[in-house]
Amino acid sequence: AFDVGLQEQELTSPITVHDIDQSCFQAPPPPAASAEAIEKTVELLVRARFPLIVGGRVGYLPAATGPIRELVELLGAAYRDDRTFVCMQTIHPQNLTGSRDVLAKADVVLAIDCADVRWALGGYGKNRHAYKAKDTKRQRVIDLSQNEHASHTWNRVGGAIADTELQLLADPLTGLGQIIDGVRKRLRRDKALAGRFKRRAQAIAREKATLVKSQRRRLEARWDDNPISPGRMVAELWQAVRDKPWYLTLRNHRSWPEGAWQFDGAGQYAGHSSGGGLGHGPGASVGAAFACRDDGRFPVGIIGDGDYLMATGAVWTAVHYRVPLLMVINNNTSWYNDEEHQANIAAIRKRPPENAYIGTTTRDPDVDLAKNAESHGAVGIGPITEPGDLAPAFKRAVKVVEDGGVAVVDVRTSNL
Ligand SMILES: Cc1ncc(C[n+]2csc(CCOP(=O)(O)OP(=O)(O)O)c2C)c(N)n1
CATH class of the missing domain: 3.40.50.970 (Thiamin diphosphate (ThDP)-binding fold, Pyr/PP domains)
Structure with missing residues (x-):
């Protein structure tokens, strides 16, 4: 009733519009992750046997591709899109989106802005009721997102809390920049890393070539289907x-x-x-x-x-x-x-x-x-x-x- 009354009330005098350039109306700088969390993240990623980077909601922003690609290439990591977003070039040689094996192979996963980290990691099986506990020793998960701010309960969007080892509660692009700086520093310190990462990137590129062929074959096999595939x-x-x-x-x-x-x-x-x-x-x-x-x-x-x-x-x-x-x-x-x-x-x-x-x-x-x-x-x-x-x-x-x-x-x- 209050709202209805308010809406129907006629204005009797001009309303004051604030000066929106005042500092109190400006957006604050984006939140960054703590130095300690970034250090741990870099350590996990650099030591990983098969790191996987999963890109989520930042796919809204054209600016996301540059830094995600840079980190993927610096680390010689595999990449995959979260299910409802696209962050990377489809043809990028390290983009294994659509591969059935890539999740199982990864020993360290960096989930960037994935609304439901558990889902992004295939944690529900085919159906949501088929909850699968993760072997957290075998696969260590880093969640770079502001998920914790999005929901005020202990729960997360979609389902259970993911088995994350590290949570970087930061603006995803800011956090990405911090991780890239950390990895670059590490590469400068340890000259042997670049060669190892390059060989891994080459192996991933070979997997990508096989994946592209199988995707093409799958498409062609059903090309003349009726009903249309x-x-x-x-x-x-x-x-x-x-x-x-x-x-x-x-x-x-x-x-x-x-x-x-x-x-x-x-x-x-x-x-x-x-x-x-x-x-x-x-x-x-x-x-x-x-x-x-x-x-x-x-x-x-x-x-x-x-x-x-x-x-x-x-x-x-x-x-x-x-x-x-x-x-x-x-x-x-x-x-x-x-x-x-x-x-x-x-x-x-x-x-x-x-x-x-x-x-x-x-x-x-x-x-x-x-x-x-x-x-x-x-x-x-x-x-x-x-x-x-x-x-x-x-x-x-x-x-x-x-x-x-x-x-x-x-x-x-x-x-x-
Ligand atoms: C409002 C709402 N009701 C029910 C569902 C459950 N649901 C998910 S997908 C789906 C069927 C979607 O049909 P269609 O858009 O034709 O896609 P298809 O699965 O046939 O490819 C249903 C009922 C939902 N997601 N949202």
């Missing part, structure tokens, strides 16, 4: 936008084909919601597209049909405010994450897994999502059911967006 859809979309000043507003990380889309580093992908909440996608894509319009970038997003159906009104907002956007629906006509979960639980409880489709799929009748988008004022394209029709459909959609419009392409895909 999510991999082919992403690869064709990449071909359609690679020469534009693209910005990826959204992607499905569950079915993302690592290696099919070439990132130059951080600041090219908006990331996903930290809790994975459905309904995030449409609004997040349109919000990112607003920023792209002002920066002259080409916004493109890939969204699940479930996520799309949660909040289609955002498409109207984009059309209404003349915000160009290319939205591709990865439409498996299922809330598949849930369908798969129900099938798994059914198997555990000895119930018929073939019933998992009940309440999780939108078939009989299929929903015409292109028409749905058209009803919101966008150009709806699809359903695209033949893999060979993807390229012309995306070409048409790109033209719509370049002419200032909103294009929504409904692609019928397989679940995985």
